[in-house]
Amino acid sequence: MAANVTPSRGAAVRIDRLRKTFGSAVAVDSISLDIPTGSFVTLLGPSGSGKTTTLNLIAGFLSPDAGSILFDGAIVSNVPTHKRNIGMVFQNYALFPHMTVFDNVGFPLKMRTKLTSAEARTRILETLALVELNGFEARYPRQLSGGQQQRVAMARALVSHPRLLLMDEPLGALDKKLREQMQFEIKNIHRSIGTTFVYVTHDQTEALTMSDLIVVMNYGKIEQAGTPRQLYETPENQFVADFLGGANLLPGTVAAVAADHFSVAVEGGFTVQVPRDRVAAKAGDAVSVLVRPEEVGVALTEDRQAGAECVAGTVTAVGYLGDSLKLEIAVAGIAIGAKLARARGFSIESGQRVFVSWPRASARLLLRSTR
Amino acid sequence: MTVPVADPAPARMSLNRALVPALLLGPTLLWIFFFFLWPLGLMVWQSFIVKDAFSLDHYASLFTTPIYARALWTTFEISIICTVGSLILGYPVAYYLVVGDARIRAVVMILVIIPYWLDYIVRSFSWLILFGRRGLVNRFLIDIGLITEPLQLLYNLGSVLVGMIQIMLPLMILTLFGAMLRINRQLVAAAEIHGASPWRAFWSVFFPLSLPGVYAAFLLVFIISLGFYITPALLGSPKETMISQIIMLVATELFDWPLASAAGVLLLAVTIAVVIAYNRAFSIERLWGGKEA
Ligand SMILES: Nc1ncnc2c1ncn2[C@@H]1O[C@H](COP(=O)(O)OP(=O)(O)O)[C@@H](O)[C@H]1O
Ligand SMILES: [Mg+2]
Numbered sequence: 081m082a083a084n085v086t087p088s089r090g091a092a093v094r095i096d097r098l099r100k101t102f103g104s105a106v107a108v109d110s111i112s113l114d115i116p117t118g119s120f121v122t123l124l125g126p127s128g129s130g131k132t133t134t135l136n137l138i139a140g141f142l143s144p145d146a147g148s149i150l151f152d153g154a155i156v157s158n159v160p161t162h163k164r165n166i167g168m169v170f171q172n173y174a175l176f177p178h179m180t181v182f183d184n185v186g187f188p189l190k191m192r193t194k195l196t197s198a199e200a201r202t203r204i205l206e207t208l209a210l211v212e213l214n215g216f217e218a219r220y221p222r223q224l225s226g227g228q229q230q231r232v233a234m235a236r237a238l239v240s241h242p243r244l245l246l247m248d249e250p251l252g253a254l255d256k257k258l259r260e261q262m263q264f265e266i267k268n269i270h271r272s273i274g275t276t277f278v279y280v281t282h283d284q285t286e287a288l289t290m291s292d293l294i295v296v297m298n299y300g301k302i303e304q305a306g307t308p309r310q311l312y313e314t315p316e317n318q319f320v321a322d323f324l325g326g327a328n329l330l331p332g333t334v335a336a337v338a339a340d341h342f343s344v345a346v347e348g349g350f351t352v353q354v355p356r357d358r359v360a361a362k363a364g365d366a367v368s369v370l371v372r373p374e375e376v377g378v379a380l381t382e383d384r385q386a387g388a389e390c391v392a393g394t395v396t397a398v399g400y401l402g403d404s405l406k407l408e409i410a411v412a413g414i415a416i417g418a419k420l421a422r423a424r425g426f427s428i429e430s431g432q433r434v435f436v437s438w439p440r441a442s443a444r445l446l447l448r449s450t451r
Numbered sequence: 452m453t454v455p456v457a458d459p460a461p462a463r464m465s466l467n468r469a470l471v472p473a474l475l476l477g478p479t480l481l482w483i484f485f486f487f488l489w490p491l492g493l494m495v496w497q498s499f500i501v502k503d504a505f506s507l508d509h510y511a512s513l514f515t516t517p518i519y520a521r522a523l524w525t526t527f528e529i530s531i532i533c534t535v536g537s538l539i540l541g542y543p544v545a546y547y548l549v550v551g552d553a554r555i556r557a558v559v560m561i562l563v564i565i566p567y568w569l570d571y572i573v574r575s576f577s578w579l580i581l582f583g584r585r586g587l588v589n590r591f592l593i594d595i596g597l598i599t600e601p602l603q604l605l606y607n608l609g610s611v612l613v614g615m616i617q618i619m620l621p622l623m624i625l626t627l628f629g630a631m632l633r634i635n636r637q638l639v640a641a642a643e644i645h646g647a648s649p650w651r652a653f654w655s656v657f658f659p660l661s662l663p664g665v666y667a668a669f670l671l672v673f674i675i676s677l678g679f680y681i682t683p684a685l686l687g688s689p690k691e692t693m694i695s696q697i698i699m700l701v702a703t704e705l706f707d708w709p710l711a712s713a714a715g716v717l718l719l720a721v722t723i724a725v726v727i728a729y730n731r732a733f734s735i736e737r738l739w740g741g742k743e744a
Binding site for chain 1 (some may be wrong): 635637638640641642643644645646647648649651652655656659660
């Protein structure tokens with residue numbers, strides 16, 4: 081079994097037309113995906129979108145109905161779970177309650193390697209140091225806080241230097257502050273060890289901060305895969321636009337196509353311009369105009385600038401978030417959200433007439449999906 | 452400062468607080484007192500009385516008359532073997548009921564539960580039909596020519612154990628099953644993904660986690676076995692006489708109620724001692740770092 085432990089170079093994982101059904105429910109619907117060696121890939125999607133099922137297929141807990149999974153080019157369909165050389169952090173950690181922290185972390189070494197107990201001890205302490213949890217070796221899991229259990233789970237997953245690390249919403253049970261700290265630490269660990277990480281979350285902020293590659297899933301399908309920047313700035317459809325950060329999606333139809341922009345007649349009666357930017361649409365297509373709330377400016381007086389849209393509306397809701405001010409403005413019957421940073425001293429009330437503007441270049445045209 | 456206001460609510464609340472438990476528990480407590488504790492007390496009292504005076508004579512005769520001491524020993528011996536046997540046979544079945552294929556699982560569950568519903572006298576009698584000199588087993592063995600004379604399958608330790616294990620098996624299986632259901636199966640998955648083959652994952656994770664259930668089921672089955680009466684009486688020889696049979700014999704044939712009481716008290720005392728010692732040895736709270744979170 082010792083032969084299974086390769087030096088810690090991450091596996092390149094290829095998922096090829098993978099499909100898994102439970103009865104009549106299609107949990108994973110023929111997805112294909114390339115995960116480069118050593119990368120940090122996040123499966124992002126709402127609950128029930130097939131993230132866990134995908135992870136369980138990679139782990140070998142489930143076998144696919146169709147399609148295949150390859151590690152470094154080799155199909156692993158017939159490789160049982162325990163020989164796949166994977167580490168995994170479970171959502172509820174799944175620490176062995178009858179073993180101490182030391183034995184939990186030592187477990188993969190005992191199963192996979194022929195290290196002497198002194199060598200194993202060194203490795204266990206090293207790994208516990210990596211997750212900053214020295215001094216707790218003799219404790220049992222239930223004597224630890226949630227955050228500490230999380231660290232033990234990380235150490236156990238990493239200790240045998242697996243070529244692939246799977247994490248299923250590992251921070252879901254932690255409070256916000258701890259979660260943010262752990263995001264940072266997990267990212268640091270990833271950078272320092274170079275193993276391939278496949279991370280699952282339904283939290284878009286988490287996905288954006290940590291990932292090299294984000295795979296947005298919905299109803300068992302991949303909606304879009306790309307870098308955080310690509311997904312945020314050039315989403316391909318409404319679902320991705322909406323799931324990654326708040327989005328204003330103004331419904332309308334393409335009125336005219338110019339060389340560098342579309343003119344879109346927004347329902348409610350105003351017309352805006354949107355950059356063309358590789359989107360294929362023709363006059364008459366039903367579309368949505370994506371405008372990020374943080375791109376939206378709000379002013380009490382009309383201030384038309386070149387290269388910006390400006391429409392009049394009425395404030396319908398005001399929310400104070402501390403670091404920003406969140407407004408909802410009704411423009412010709414359509415609600416537009418704005419998130420104003422540095423809003424100190426800016427006082428605005430519900431019912432007030434305002435002018436809403438955004439740079440034309442920041443808007444994006446999305447074909448309205450029929451789903 | 453708040454102004455004190457007469458408020459009838461707390462008084463009514465505290466009345467309810469006293470009345471509700473009394474109403475809920477009262478009938479049962481009365482029942483237990485009059486039909487269990489009271490006669491039990493009388494029995495204990497009787498066992499210490501000889502000619503209206505306190506005495507340990509009954510206990511002395513229990514320990515000095517070989518037949519009684521032997522029955523007590525036999526009782527323990529048979530109960531231990533019966534419990535270990537049920538555990539060995541029951542554990543794999545309970546495990547299958549937790550992890551196996553859903554459809555087969557349902558069938559197995561029914562097969563386990565049906566005998567549980569049958570009266571154990573009926574179940575003991577059924578072995579007479581099966582194991583008798585002209586029973587099904589002997590006839591079958593003669594028919595296929597393996598033997599010419601019927602075997603003595605009844606009235607020995609083996610037949611008593613077969614009968615008792617058959618009766619205790621459903622209880623053993625269901626108790627283990629209940630405990631195994633509570634084991635988080637994701638832990639087994641965690642063991643496998645971290646390098647344990649299914650076999651090693653079972654022994655390093657599932658089995659140790661099932662031990663509290665094993666301890667509980669073992670104790671339950673053992674204590675019930677101690678009180679067996681009908682099965683050894685029907686399927687055993689005098690060599691397999693258990694303490695309950697002795698108590699019955701002394702009470703109804705010899706009419707020595709005080710001696711029967713003493714034997715009963717002794718069985719009770721030994722049982723309680725076993726429970727206490729057992730709980731000390733296998734205290735779940737001491738395992739794995741304290742109480743369940
Ligand atoms: N063991 C199962 N049996 C039946 N349906 C399942 C099972 N596991 C998952 N599903 C279904 O498959 C879909 C995807 O589930 P899952 O992969 O757990 O989603 P996610 O992890 O993204 O929340 C869901 O609709 C879920 O109900
Ligand atoms: Mg999930």
